[in-house]
Amino acid sequence: xxxxxxxxxxxxxxxxxxxxxxxxxxxxxxxxxxxxxxxxxxxxxxxxxxxxxxxxxxxxxxxxxxxxxxxxxxxxxxxxxxxxxxxxxxxxxxxxxxxxxxxxxxxxxxxxxxxxxxxxxxxxxxxxxxxxxxxxxxxxxxxxxxxxxxxxxxxxxxxxxxxxxxxxxxxxxxxxxxxxxxxxxxxxxxxxxxxxxxxxxxxxxxxxxxxxxxxxxxxxxxxxxxxxxxxxxxxxxxxxxxxxxxxxxxxxxxxxxxxx
Amino acid sequence: xxxxxxxxxxxxxxxxxxxxxxxxxxxxxxxxxxxxxxxxxxxxxxxxxxxxxxxxxxxxxxxxxxxxxxxxxxxxxxxxxxxxxxxxxxxxxxxxxxxxxxxxxxxxxxxxxxxxxxxxxxxxxxxxxxxxxxxxxxxxxxxxxxxxxxxxxxxxxxxxxxxxxxxxxxxxxxxxxxxxxxxxxxxxxxxxxxxxxxxxxxxxxxxxxxxxxxxxxxxxxxxxxxxxxxxxxxxxxxxxxxxxxxxxxxxxxxxxxxxxxxxxxxxxxxxxxxxxxxxxxxxxxxxxxxxxxxxxxxxxxxxxxxxxxxxxxxxxxxxxxxxxxxxxxxxxx
Numbered sequence: 001x002x003x004x005x006x007x008x009x010x011x012x013x014x015x016x017x018x019x020x021x022x023x024x025x026x027x028x029x030x031x032x033x034x035x036x037x038x039x040x041x042x043x044x045x046x047x048x049x050x051x052x053x054x055x056x057x058x059x060x061x062x063x064x065x066x067x068x069x070x071x072x073x074x075x076x077x078x079x080x081x082x083x084x085x086x087x088x089x090x091x092x093x094x095x096x097x098x099x100x101x102x103x104x105x106x107x108x109x110x111x112x113x114x115x116x117x118x119x120x121x122x123x124x125x126x127x128x129x130x131x132x133x134x135x136x137x138x139x140x141x142x143x144x145x146x147x148x149x150x151x152x153x154x155x156x157x158x159x160x161x162x163x164x165x166x167x168x169x170x171x172x173x174x175x176x177x178x179x180x181x182x183x184x185x186x187x188x189x190x191x192x193x194x195x196x197x198x199x200x201x202x203x204x205x206x207x208x209x210x211x212x213x214x215x216x217x218x219x220x221x222x223x224x225x226x227x228x229x230x231x232x233x234x235x236x237x238x239x240x241x242x243x244x245x246x247x248x249x250x251x252x253x254x255x256x257x258x259x260x
Numbered sequence: 261x262x263x264x265x266x267x268x269x270x271x272x273x274x275x276x277x278x279x280x281x282x283x284x285x286x287x288x289x290x291x292x293x294x295x296x297x298x299x300x301x302x303x304x305x306x307x308x309x310x311x312x313x314x315x316x317x318x319x320x321x322x323x324x325x326x327x328x329x330x331x332x333x334x335x336x337x338x339x340x341x342x343x344x345x346x347x348x349x350x351x352x353x354x355x356x357x358x359x360x361x362x363x364x365x366x367x368x369x370x371x372x373x374x375x376x377x378x379x380x381x382x383x384x385x386x387x388x389x390x391x392x393x394x395x396x397x398x399x400x401x402x403x404x405x406x407x408x409x410x411x412x413x414x415x416x417x418x419x420x421x422x423x424x425x426x427x428x429x430x431x432x433x434x435x436x437x438x439x440x441x442x443x444x445x446x447x448x449x450x451x452x453x454x455x456x457x458x459x460x461x462x463x464x465x466x467x468x469x470x471x472x473x474x475x476x477x478x479x480x481x482x483x484x485x486x487x488x489x490x491x492x493x494x495x496x497x498x499x500x501x502x503x504x505x506x507x508x509x510x511x512x513x514x515x516x517x518x519x520x521x522x523x524x525x526x527x528x529x530x531x532x533x534x535x536x537x538x539x540x541x542x543x544x545x546x547x548x549x550x551x552x553x554x555x556x557x558x559x560x561x562x563x564x565x566x567x568x569x570x571x572x573x574x575x576x577x578x579x580x581x582x583x584x585x586x587x588x589x590x591x592x593x
Binding site for chain 1: 459
């Protein structure tokens with residue numbers, strides 16, 4: 001393993017396991033994907049949120065109870081239901097419980113890993129609205145992990161596009177969606193059916209599949225699926241260079257592509 | 261639909277209901293409550309059309325598909341395929357009817373037997389229906405099906421196992437298995453929702469191509485309205501076991517009448533960051549299908565509910581071949 005992970009200029013990779021336990025949930029917490037499966041079915045949700053709190057400080061039962069009520073209000077759940085068990089909640093409500101749990105220790109960073117993937121469109125919309133307002137109210141930094149570009153468009157300020165283990169493009173949201181530079185980003189955006197497009201418009205798709213990372217890979221990992229690929233792409237790894245202020249792209253031919 | 265249809269219906273569903281009993285206790289035999297999974301659906305699918313069924317989880321889409329394939333028997337109602345009643349058909353007749361209907365499921369990782377080769381998987385419908393008398397004939401049919409779904413060269417896939425294929429290739433195999441006995445109807449239950457975004461478009465394009473080339477009829481189940489609009493000619497929106505709106509796909513998406521359809525369309529995430537804060541207007545989640553609200557089943561969540569709504573509306577005409585189970589259809593605003 002190589003590299004650095006800096007939290008307020010503190011390198012987390014140099015911290016011991018004990019020190020990391022403080023950071024986890026205390027400073028960085030996480031909202032997991034499968035809200036339906038990540039709660040313990042035999043504990044009430046209050047006990048589960050309390051468990052996370054107790055791991056980071058000494059709280060009396062009353063303090064936990066008050067904190068859980070407050071968290072329930074924050075995620076727009078009825079605080080009366082804090083002693084209920086997971087099966088008594090719907091999918092959307094369970095995801096709200098998961099969000100409350102992520103907020104239990106006042107973290108600075110919340111990592112949301114596909115927070116709405118298992119939810120229906122209307123509930124997804126409600127959860128995204130909740131996450132957005134909590135972020136604004138509590139001034140939390142947020143990392144959203146998703147395969148769904150439309151969720152990114154709904155929630156984020158900046159976006160980083162990854163392909164086969166590497167960042168291929170990053171920048172502010174409007175640049176990424178309005179003038180994507182990397183051939184992969186462009187292809188991804190074109191492959192989503194959109195209500196605004198004519199119904200008859202043919203969807204384009206990315207030929208082939210992601211390279212097997214256990215074997216040798218071409219210098220530019222998108223080589224082989226890229227319509228613009230040339231010899232240099234197989235041999236020279238394209239650096240992540242600034243394409244416009246604050247926007248970066250890793251492609252040898254982004255200028256030509258942007259002009260075409 | 262009571263409208264004059266341009267072509268003969270391939271399959272006609274009338275007043276279809278499927279209620280599952282709920283056991284009250286662990287040992288009790290009392291079955292006083294029911295899950296109203298499908299609660300009175302009337303629907304025609306015309307030959308050569310793609311009808312999509314959209315709605316949130318638990319609205320009865322999949323139960324309706326299972327009823328059509330007669331994987332479960334309905335509580336009430338009729339299903340006819342080319343005029344023949346599926347529910348009174350005996351085992352032998354049903355066998356013959358099933359050769360006209362094939363299914364494609366959501367998860368291409370679970371729907372293919374990991375211990376079978378692609379040849380065995382794709383030829384299984386031929387074996388089951390005793391159409392595999394000659395081995396060379398079977399081989400020809402399987403190769404033709406693999407070619408049709410774009411698995412080239414087909415011979416190189418015959419001996420492979422599912423684990424050697426990518427998600428998109430597996431879904432192509434599932435499609436090949438569905439078309440190998442030349443069915444007229446394919447029931448596809450969320451066939452692209454487990455696939456990566458980039459592969460989704462590929463499979464949707466393939467399904468449109470197969471429909472054109474083989475003159476197939478699709479029942480396409482999805483929760484994604486943009487996908488439904490792209491793939492289908494007509495669209496039926498389901499809510500709590502009933503069809504609440506049905507019409508030409510483009511028409512339903514551009515002129516939705518039912519407040520539920522409107523909300524679904526507004527909730528649809530778009531890739532336009534400027535459209536992020538549109539209010540969807542409806543609150544809460546879908547009620548339990550055990551206790552269906554009285555009157556219009558959408559009433560408790562509906563922002564437009566008025567004095568007529570305590571009586572459940574039938575599908576009312578909202579436009580050309582466009583119907584909605586909402587009194588607002590009578591007086592379009």
